[in-house]
Amino acid sequence: xxxxxxxxxxxxxxxxxxxxxxxxxxxxxxxxxxxxxxxxxxxxxxxxxxxxxxxxxxxxxxxxxxxxxxxxxxxxxxxxxxxxxxxxxxxxxxxxxxxxxxxxx
Ligand code: FES
Numbered sequence: 001x002x003x004x005x006x007x008x009x010x011x012x013x014x015x016x017x018x019x020x021x022x023x024x025x026x027x028x029x030x031x032x033x034x035x036x037x038x039x040x041x042x043x044x045x046x047x048x049x050x051x052x053x054x055x056x057x058x059x060x061x062x063x064x065x066x067x068x069x070x071x072x073x074x075x076x077x078x079x080x081x082x083x084x085x086x087x088x089x090x091x092x093x094x095x096x097x098x099x100x101x102x103x104x105x
Contacts, residue, residue, distance in 0.1 A: 007093075007100040013037070016058045023104050027052070028091060030102060031074050033061040038074040039091040039102045046070060046084035 005023055007030050013019060018031040020042050027042040029051050038061065042051050049067030056063045061074045070084035077090040092103040 002103045002105040004094070004101040005104055007102055009098045010095055010100055011098060013100060018052075018056055018063075020052045021102065023102075028102055028104070029063070030093065030100065031056060031058070031061075031063070033058045033074060036061065037093040037095070037100060039093050040072065040074055040077050041089045041091075043088070044070065044072075044084055045079070045086035045088050 005021060007021055008019060013032050015032050015034045018029055020027050020029050028039050029042040030039045044065040044067060047067060049065035051063050051065060054064040054066040062071050063074060064071050068083050071080040072088060073080055077088040079085055094101050
């Protein structure tokens with residue numbers, strides 16, 4: 001069974017907000033896309049850009065890599081434009097009680 005990592009109470013991550021959590025030696029961005037909770041590794045597949053510094057558009061469920069401008073679909077982890085072309089890992093998100101949890105493996 002995959003470990004579940006606590007993120008924060010649901011009340012602290014309202015629609016349009018995001019936060020980053022650390023897990024072992026990498027970070028995961030957790031996003032509230034207008035009510036849908038999504039998690040994606042916080043490292044661009046192109047050249048290790050840090051998504052936590054990039055623009056997040058909840059209506060599109062997309063985040064921009066600030067290094068070279070590729071946008072990523074937070075539902076699939078797939079880049080939407082060059083130069084990135086390799087998907088980034090995504091993770092299942094659940095809510096237990098009021099706690100948001102990310103399933104990592
Ligand atoms: S590092 Fe993300 S687009 Fe280059």
